[in-house]
Amino acid sequence: xxxxxxxxxxxxDIPRQEYLAGGTGLCAGCGGLLALRLFHxxxxxxxxxxxxxxxxxxxxxxxxxxxxxxxLYTAMxxxxxxxQGVRDALDMLIAKxxxxxxxxxxxxVVTGDGAAHGIGLQATLAAxxxxxxxYYFCYDNEAFGNTGFQMSPASPFGSRTAxxxxxxxxxxGTATHKQDLFKLWEAQQPxxxxxxSPAYPLDLMDKVARAGQLTGPKLFISxxxxxxxxxxxxxxxxxxxxxxxDTGVWPLKEVCDGKVVHTVRPHRFRPVEDxxxxxxxxxxxxxxxxxxxxxxxxxxxxxxxxxAADADAGEVDNRLATVRA
Amino acid sequence: MTRELLTxxxxxxxxxRLAEVDYIPVYPITPQTEVIEALAQWVAEGTLAARLVxxxxxxxxxxxxxxxxxxxxxxxxxxxxxxxxxGLEMLYTIxxxxxxxxxxxVSRALAAPITLEPDHNDVLAARDSGFLQIHAxxxxxxxxxxxxxxxxxxxxxxxxxxxxxxxxxxxSFTREPVELPSVEEVREFLPPHKAAHGFSASHVLAQGVAVxxxxxxxxxxxxxxxxxxxxxxxxxxxxxxxxxxxGRCYGAVESYRLDDADWVIVMSNSFSxxxxxxxxxxxxxxxxxxxxxxxxxxxxxxxxxxxxxxDRRAVAVIDQNISIGKGGIxxxxxxSALRGRTPPPLLSFIGGLGGRRFRSEEFDTIMAALHxxxxxxxxxxxxxxxxxxxxxxxxxxxRIAQQGSASTPEK
Numbered sequence: 001x002x003x004x005x006x007x008x009x010x011x012x013d014i015p016r017q018e019y020l021a022g023g024t025g026l027c028a029g030c031g032g033l034l035a036l037r038l039f040h041x042x043x044x045x046x047x048x049x050x051x052x053x054x055x056x057x058x059x060x061x062x063x064x065x066x067x068x069x070x071x072l073y074t075a076m077x078x079x080x081x082x083x084q085g086v087r088d089a090l091d092m093l094i095a096k097x098x099x100x101x102x103x104x105x106x107x108x109v110v111t112g113d114g115a116a117h118g119i120g121l122q123a124t125l126a127a128x129x130x131x132x133x134x135y136y137f138c139y140d141n142e143a144f145g146n147t148g149f150q151m152s153p154a155s156p157f158g159s160r161t162a163x164x165x166x167x168x169x170x171x172x173g174t175a176t177h178k179q180d181l182f183k184l185w186e187a188q189q190p191x192x193x194x195x196x197s198p199a200y201p202l203d204l205m206d207k208v209a210r211a212g213q214l215t216g217p218k219l220f221i222s223x224x225x226x227x228x229x230x231x232x233x234x235x236x237x238x239x240x241x242x243x244x245x246d247t248g249v250w251p252l253k254e255v256c257d258g259k260v261v262h263t264v265r266p267h268r269f270r271p272v273e274d275x276x277x278x279x280x281x282x283x284x285x286x287x288x289x290x291x292x293x294x295x296x297x298x299x300x301x302x303x304x305x306x307x308a309a310d311a312d313a314g315e316v317d318n319r320l321a322t323v324r325a
Numbered sequence: 326m327t328r329e330l331l332t333x334x335x336x337x338x339x340x341x342r343l344a345e346v347d348y349i350p351v352y353p354i355t356p357q358t359e360v361i362e363a364l365a366q367w368v369a370e371g372t373l374a375a376r377l378v379x380x381x382x383x384x385x386x387x388x389x390x391x392x393x394x395x396x397x398x399x400x401x402x403x404x405x406x407x408x409x410x411x412g413l414e415m416l417y418t419i420x421x422x423x424x425x426x427x428x429x430x431v432s433r434a435l436a437a438p439i440t441l442e443p444d445h446n447d448v449l450a451a452r453d454s455g456f457l458q459i460h461a462x463x464x465x466x467x468x469x470x471x472x473x474x475x476x477x478x479x480x481x482x483x484x485x486x487x488x489x490x491x492x493x494x495x496x497s498f499t500r501e502p503v504e505l506p507s508v509e510e511v512r513e514f515l516p517p518h519k520a521a522h523g524f525s526a527s528h529v530l531a532q533g534v535a536v537x538x539x540x541x542x543x544x545x546x547x548x549x550x551x552x553x554x555x556x557x558x559x560x561x562x563x564x565x566x567x568x569x570x571x572g573r574c575y576g577a578v579e580s581y582r583l584d585d586a587d588w589v590i591v592m593s594n595s596f597s598x599x600x601x602x603x604x605x606x607x608x609x610x611x612x613x614x615x616x617x618x619x620x621x622x623x624x625x626x627x628x629x630x631x632x633x634x635x636d637r638r639a640v641a642v643i644d645q646n647i648s649i650g651k652g653g654i655x656x657x658x659x660x661s662a663l664r665g666r667t668p669p670p671l672l673s674f675i676g677g678l679g680g681r682r683f684r685s686e687e688f689d690t691i692m693a694a695l696h697x698x699x700x701x702x703x704x705x706x707x708x709x710x711x712x713x714x715x716x717x718x719x720x721x722x723x724r725i726a727q728q729g730s731a732s733t734p735e736k
Contacts, residue, residue, distance in 0.1 A: 046526045050392065060534040062541050070524045072395060073533035074388050075418055081385030085350065085392030085400075086524060088376050092347045092398055093523075096374065099397070103525035123388075126381030 007209040008042075008202045015041055021066040025058050029234025031225035031241055032056060032139030034198035036110065039137055039220070040069070042208035048072060048086055048105045052079035052120055054112030055146040056139065070105065077119045079109045080127035083134045106135060106212075113140040113154035116221075117179050128188045128217045135211070136219045138181070141226035149229035153179040157301075158294045159281045161229075166284040172294050173284060177301075181221055186255050191216030194254035194263075197223050199242035203252055203263050210254075223250045231280025243275040248302045251309065262309060269306070272299045326510065331503040333496035333595075336464040337403065337429045337489070338363035339503070340471025342373050343511040344427070347398035347518070349377040350389040354408040355441055356493040357431040361403060375401075383412035390426055391419030394486070395532055397523030399475070400426040405493060406433035406447045413450060419486050420455025421545065422533055423552070425478035425520075426486045427471055428456065432594065433493040434679040442680025443493040445594065445646040449622075449654050451488060455549050457556055458622040460490045460593045462579075464501040467491045469573055475515050476563045482555040484521060490622075492595040494680060499595075506571060514570050553624045560621060577626035579618040580633065582608060586615030588695045589634055590688075591642040591659055593619040596677050600643070603688040612692055619655060627662040634663060639670040639695040639703065645677035652707035670698035676710030684712070 008014060019040040026033050032055060040047065047069040051057055053076035060071050074082035087107045093099035111120060116138040124136065143161045144150040150163040151174055160166050160173040185193045192211040196204040204222070211218040223244055225237035232240050244250035245264060249272060252264040273295065276282040285291045331339065338360050341349065349368070351361040367373035380386040383404050390402040404412065409430055419426070432443040435450075448458065459474055461467045467489065474487035491497060506514075524530055536542045560577060568574035581601050583589065592600040597618040604616045617633055634640050644653025651657070656673040663671070672694055676683055687710050694703060 048524045057535055060531050062534045062536045065531040065534065067531065068529070070529050071531040071534065072392060072524070073535065074392065075384075075414055078385050078388035078415065081350075081380060081388035082392040084378060084380070084385075085348070085389035085394075086396045088348055088350075088378060088389070089393035089396035089398035089400075090524070092376050093396070096347065099525055103527060105524060105526060122381055123385045126385060130378065 005202060005206045008205040011202065014038075014201060014205060017041065019045065019047075019068045021068070024066045025061060026055060027227055027234070029225065029227040029232075029237035030055070031198050031223065031237050032112070032141060034238070035139055035196065035204065035222035035224060036137065038198060038201050038204050039208055039222075042205040043106055043108070043135070043212070045069065046105050047108055049108050049110050050074055050079045050082040050086060052076050052109070052111040052115040053146070054115055055141070056110055056112070057146070076115050078123045079111050079115065079120060080123045080132070080134070080136065083107045083109050084127055084130070084132050087132060087134055107133075108135040108137060110137050110139075112145065113138060113142060113181075114144040114152040116140070117153035117181055121184070125184070125188065128185060128190050128219070131216050133215050134217060136217065138219075138221045139224035140221050141224045141229060142178070143226070143229055145226045145229050149226070154181070158285060158298055160284060161281070171284065172291060173281075182253070185219050186260070189258065190219055192218040192254065194219070195221050195223070195250065195252055197241050197245055197250060197252060199238050199245060200252060200264055207254055207263070229281065231283070232278055236278065240275070240278060243270070243278070246270050247272045247275040248306050249275050251305065260309070260312070262313070272302050326507060327505045328502055329505055330500045331464055332359065332498050332500050333464045333467050333491045334359035334431065334498070335363055336468040336503050337471060337491065338367075339505060340468045341401035341427070342367055343468075343506065343508060344399065344401065344472060344475050344515055345508070345512075345517065346373075346375050346401040348390070348393040348400045349375050350380050350386045350393070350400075350402055351377060352380050352383050352386040352404070352408065354383070354405045356433060356497045357403050357405040357408070357429070359497065360429060360431070364401075383408040384415060387412040387415035387419060387428070390428070391415060391422055391424055391486075394419070394424035394426040395422050395523065397520035397525075399518035401429070402426070403429035403431065405431040406435055409447045410435060410450055413454070416451050416454035416456050418533065420549065423484045423549070424486065425475070425484055427474045427478060428486060428488045429471065430488055430490045431493045431497045432490055440679045441493070443495060443645070444678045444680070445490075445644075448488065448490045449646050452623060452654070455485055455553070457483075457485055457487045457553065457624065458490060459487065460620055460622055461496070462595055462597050462618060464496065464499065465503050465573065466575065467496070468503055468505070469567065469571070469575065472511060472515055473560075473563055473567055473575070477556060477560055479518060480556070480559045480563070481521065483552050483559050485549065485552050485556065490594065496595040504571075510570070514567065557621075557624045557626060575620060577621035577629055578633065579620055581616040581618065583615035583617060583633060586613050587638040588612065588614040588692070589617055589637050589640045590614065590691065591617045591619065591634075591640060591655070593622070593655065594645065596645060596683065599683050600688075603683075603685060606685070607688065607692055614692065614695075625658055625662065630659060630662040631665055634659070634669065635666050637669045639672065639698040641672040641674055641691050641695055643674045643676060643691070644707075647675050647678065656707065670703045672698055672703045673707035674710055675707050683710070
């Protein structure tokens with residue numbers, strides 16, 4: 001059952017106030033930046049971002065910053081530990097009366113999938129384990145985008161990256177399957193965990209607002225189209241993000257009372273191929289020959305996911321028939 | 326002021342307690358554990374108003390420490406050996422943030438092979454990070470150095486983190502009488518922390534931002550170099566005030582029977598106590614020898630060392646570390662401090678690795694080498710202190726191990 005939106009019900013509910021100035025040095029059409037902009041709108045002012053190495057590190061380049069809020073670059077492995085230090089210090093300074101309560105800040109980790117899944121996973125799981133009161137925002141462009149799009153644990157099966165190239169010996173590109181970060185987090189029962197997409201701004205912002213009422217780890221993974229890495233035009237990045245949701249590849253969900261709830265469920269799922277077609281990182285699946293086995297596998301993975309999700313939600317599943325029709 | 330019998334570790338914990346720190350991120354490693362256990366006990370029972378958080382690694386521990394300091398808290402943390410090098414990345418980052426904090430390192434040798442006893446390759450691996458370094462000889466000096474380190478770190482001209490070093494086992498677990506100043510006495514010397522900058526709603530701050538191109542990068546690194554140079558002057562002033570208030574005086578270096586010495590042995594940390602004993606023994610034999618203990622390793626007090634060593638007949642540096650392929654790290658440092666004049670013959674000895682004890686005979690050898698060096702300038706290669714008996718002992722153990730495996734009964 002879809003979740004009722006509580007705060008952001010229509011596009012006009014999105015505040016016009018910007019907290020992230022335009023004209024940054026990031027790539028045009030960066031899905032991560034778009035999601036972060038919406039994320040910040042929902043958080044409002046009085047935020048400190050604690051950043052791990054990644055594309056968004058290049059938002060603040062001395063002596064300029066697009067943020068109307070504070071920023072601390074830490075290192076690739078330990079941004080959640082940095083958030084711990086900032087949170088604890090603010091708490092102690094307020095408790096000791098050296099900082100007034102209205103000087104308090106929301107502490108937000110900003111990291112890419114490379115740091116979130118691999119080098120930074122230990123620090124992240126530890127921060128969740130400690131029950132740290134913080135937001136964690138992962139922009140998932142499904143590779144190490146900042147270094148030229150090498151494979152990360154978030155790279156999907158069948159995609160091409162700079163380190164999983166397509167050759168006659170490896171015609172399928174990435175042979176491993178995307179690591180399920182949502183499940184890794186969910187297993188630790190944080191205060192809030194959700195997936196979001198810049199193509200669904202109301203869903204994104206409403207989740208941030210709902211999470212804001214909770215104390216503890218509040219985790220968000222946003223699919224983030226990477227025009228240079230995915231091989232899409234900057235102008236297409238929102239469309240491609242929407243296709244990811246509409247084909248069922250990127251399920252929008254959150255954990256509510258220990259149960260995964262899908263917040264957006266397409267009425268008619270489009271075939272996964274519709275999503276893959278437009279991206280050069282999947283071109284090898286279609287030309288020079290169609291790689292039927294891999295395409296079947298990708299569709300099967302999505303079908304299986306939603307069948308399990310629907311069964312879990314206790315809903316009648318007539319979707320597969322719809323897709324095949 | 327009270328007087329108690331404390332280990333080096335307990336003295337370090339007392340330093341943090343008397344500094345009234347706000348925040349202590351921790352991760353245990355032998356032989357440092359006693360420090361954080363003492364602090365955890367005090368925080369739990371409410372005698373220390375700080376938050377103590379057990380982190381998932383030294384890397385995270387140091388990140389949290391630096392981030393809390395960047396927010397405006399007074400921070401203490403401690404590590405050792407593998408832990409320090411595991412967090413090494415963050416030492417550079419924290420120093421670059423220009424935030425004050427005190428990191429205690431309980432020296433322990435580095436793997437491989439893994440061991441528990443001390444030498445200084447761990448702490449000297451952090452030598453170039455931007456952390457200032459104070460190396461203590463006694464339990465009392467550990468406590469005093471922690472207090473002085475906060476003054477130095479928070480000094481407006483410095484704003485660099487400080488590492489206080491003590492030797493594992495030899496000092497960490499040795500009990501000595503330690504004078505504990507009262508909280509009031511310490512407060513007069515070390516007032517409550519007021520951060521130069523931090524994160525808050527009314528103070529938007531971008532910290533640790535990227536720079537593109539060498540111009541920006543060099544600007545920040547040169548500022549750190551200038552701050553470290555200023556720390557030399559600041560340390561003298563802080564040490565002078567500490568001396569007046571508490572009656573214990575610590576220079577950047579310590580001179581032991583150096584006034585009329587023709588020959589000098591240079592050492593650091595707790596093994597200097599052994600060195601002083603040996604100097605006293607050699608003095609009794611008529612040798613005009615003295616000891617110079619290096620205390621402030623960063624910033625390195627070049628001028629003072631040049632002034633103290635420049636006119637001696639010969640100098641020997643004993644390193645408890647080894648830069649593989651080069652030799653003693655402190656030897657190179659002392660040699661570079663003497664570059665401004667015709668230096669005395671300078672000898673390099675390496676010993677005490679992994680807690681190996683020095684022998685009196687070795688100091689006799691060093692003394693003889695100093696005499697010889699006056700005439701022939703001495704060897705340029707380091708002398709690796711290792712006895713024939715030790716070598717035979719190792720061979721004997723290997724023989725027994727091989728015999729044991731050869732005699733394993735077949736199934």
